[in-house]
Amino acid sequence: MTPIFALCDEYVRKLAVLDPVGAGARGIAGSFAPATDYGPDGHAARADLVRGTLAALDGLPVTSEADRHAAAHLRERLEAEAAWHASGGPLRMLRAQFGLVTSIRDSVDLLPRGDDDQWRNIAARLAAVPEMLASWRTSLELGASKGLVVARRQVLELAAQADRFAGIHDKLVTSYGDGRLAGELAEAAKTAHAAYAETARYLRTDYAPRAVEQDGVGAERYAVAARQTLGYDLDPAEAYAWGWAELERIEAEMAAEIDRIRPGATWQEVSAYLDETHSVDGVDAYHAWLRERHDRAIAELHGTHFDIAEPLRSVDVVIAYGSASGAPYYTSPSEDFTRPGRTWWPLQGRERFATWRELTTVFHEGVPGHHLQRGAEKTAAPDALSRFAKTVGVSGHSEGWALYAERLGDELGWFSEPGTRLGMLAASAMRAARVVIDIGVHLDLPLPDGSRWTFEKACEVLSERGRANSSRVHPEVVRYFGWPAQAISYKLGERAWLEARQAAARQPGFDLKRWHTAALALGPIGLGGLAEALEGVG
Template sequence: MTTPATDPRPASPVDAVADAFVATLARLHPIHATHLGVPGHERELTDYSPDAWAERADQSRSTLLALEGLAPADAVDEVTVAAMGYALRTELDLLDAGERQRELNNIASPSQEVVEVFDLMATDTEQAWDDVAARLAAVPAALDSYVASLRAAAARGDVAARRQVEAVVAQAREVADPEESAFTRLVRGDDARRVLGEGHALRADLERAAASARDAYARLAQVLTEEIAPLAPEQDAVGRERYALWSRQALGAEVDLDETYAWGLEELARVQAEQQQVAEQIAGPGATVEQAVALLDADPARRLGDTDALRAWMQATSDAAIEALDGTHFDIPVPVRTLECRIAPSRTGAIYYTGPSDDFSRPGRMWWSVPPEVTSFATWRERTTVYHEGVPGHHLQIAQAVHERATLNSWRRLASWTSGHGEGWALYAERLMADLGFLDDPGDRLGMLDGQRLRAARVVFDLGMHLGLPAPAEVGAAWTPDTGWDFLRANVNMPESFVRFEYTRYLGWPGQAPSYKVGQRLWEQARDTARATAQARGQVFDLRDFHARALRLGSVPLAVLPGALAG
């Protein structure tokens, strides 16, 4: 257990409501409990049935009523009430609109959640493997409950677009394949052999449970193919009403969608111009970005030959950032100084962060899910990614919140997450590292700008496609799946398989992808407002202090952030 840096703040009635919400959430959503590091649910999986969604809606409503009946005891409570109120009302709007029951896309729906939770499970003791076996055995029931919700939504006419159904079918078939399945790799991997040996009785239990889990994914693929796909619409765009709701959920704020689209076009043009300047530094006057990229990719000093080298480089880069930033630009608590970099067992191509457990016995981790066809890696592209996922990005933000036990309740520390706040901070952190001199190498800086261009392009693509907004000249007469694909290919300097995955993601998860760049914009506005306020008062703006105050808040809806920082 981490020793608090300050005397604990007395718990309030608001804290009690928030803590009770987390305990109930862990019971109703065991997968989320594992992500939060809340123990006691390792052998269970989440129920995704219509009745379970109704129970979670009841939990949110009763929590809102409890909060409305309490007077905040202090400024911390005021933020809690505002943040929980915003988050719970938005979640209830999603539930009431049937969005959770119909949820199906290629990256963030129950089909992926059930597989990926095993990446976070302990595998270093016999008891841990017994928990894995029990959770694997629970996979069929979890997927059956998910199918029940998909069928109920379909009966109302709520079905995901055909593109998303086909993507999840392909993923489910891979998980069902005895040779390719993540479940097979899990139970036959090095950790199982090291802890259990070849003849341990648990090995047979694990094999049986993994086979049962694979069979469940085969049945899911069959249901999606035979029942859901024939009902799935061809149209990907969700329209303004659904988009506005998902955008509010992702940002934790309501923004003018048309103004944001116009800003996205301007921001994309600005990043493209900055890229051109850096490209000429790399490849000479008049050189194109493509020519600079070719030079960087051909440089053996910027190349990693396999996943072992990638993991080692990620770890070394992360450790160096922590060492350089602690005590200079940030004050990093001792438990937060540990970040593990890992290659994920899954193969989706995603790069992501998972936070530490409540007691830091499981550290924060950066994961790279490497597709089988990807065999080498360019450091110039990915140094900024390490800063995004690690320090000062997600790890510093999320692990710092977990560390704030002396001040924050368990919901604020563990369960409060807004994509616009968290992903916006991570993009803010990338640009900050450039401003601090950590990306002065032109190749590394081009890599950062490459990521910024991707995030700006998807603001334009996501809003333009889903809302049917006027297309820019380079797109053509109108946004269509084909013109949208061409637009992304022109602006995303990544392998086609990566761009295809992202393209499908944006079409199936409306409003989430723009939350990164729009979140960065709102973070920068908050910083600039704080600077202007300090200057108006005749004070010197202290950026390190601004960051410290912001990180101590934990993740809050972006609508709440300015008032919380001013409080």
């Protein structure tokens, strides 16, 4: 192991000790404490680790191309993390949808549950929920004393989410049965549920009165957030203009697709028709459809456009009961693959599921999307990708690849069933709408007609221009408002991937399968270096 790879490994090991919840989410193997300290001391320890690792990296020799990639990725990610710490991020780390409270909740579900020793770890994690949430509140209180607070909308939305979590672990405890740990699990779940309820009370009663009404975070905080999600310094004015142009381009393509399905019909008429004719009823039927489509994609791609490693030729498909998210999501396999890659599908109160709209998301979350990309990183040889690269990614890189995967499905003719290509285009329109909503809201940029962004205007644009399902509109917009610059990583990431492929395709003898292999072997990288890294490949 080279000194740079050893430093990457050391950072991952030390971070796992300081952040066991994050370690579990990243699939890091090993036994760790049940709780992460989200208080000021815990954040300070993680910030010290970042600074110390960057200082150590400066003095290490680069002995190979793999070393160069490993060092560049480590430096870029840690510099972005250091900027977040310096901006006061840990003291206002509060957002609804995919925020800290959700991470704590999910960390319980991600733990293995085979023998009693593993169930005892689950009981310990459940029992640690009050401690973790209390430490987080300490950081929020310190932030509030310094005037570092978040938007009131996020506070109240998260309070409602925390209320829904009070009782969410009962299904897990019941699944254990009446073994010798049943009482311990039930008691631990009870304390966790009480902690979620107390968090909801704290947010509404103690924190909300000090929150700000303004949803946008402003240029300084947005620049820090964009660097975290994209891996380069964003030109927001250029991206905002491009987002509107891209949305108009997609709308024109959608109009042509609608005319092919039902000449002269409107979007509303065609989507209502497809909802009736290309949907499945009931959760069991929905789960079976998802399972079959994941398996079919893997079977059709392996050996043709990709060589899929054996551990990646299956993916767990999980119904996300109790999730308040408006969107499906993916969790990576663990380093040792004892925990498989999983796609998670929220129900959103539905009994009927429009498969014509959701096929494209199967490719996004599964194969050739997140499961293939992140799984390929996990299965890479230890001297090819550093342990840090296998566990810490860049949102623009991974979400951009997942949108590229949807586009590849279109190129391969996978949207041949009625309405499915329109579903893919509608999803693309939603991602373009995300770009303009996110940048526009947080930087207070005017809409093309000169009006200003509000929550209601964002919902309107996402619904009418982004063609989002009605059940997704509210949680999606809440997510954009609370997680600045994450929503733009999809479309801007896709743009970077397409530009990189177009540049490579101009070279003589270009081969798409070879390019895919090289692209996945590269591992995560900031979007600013993607085209250069893949120049001449394929």
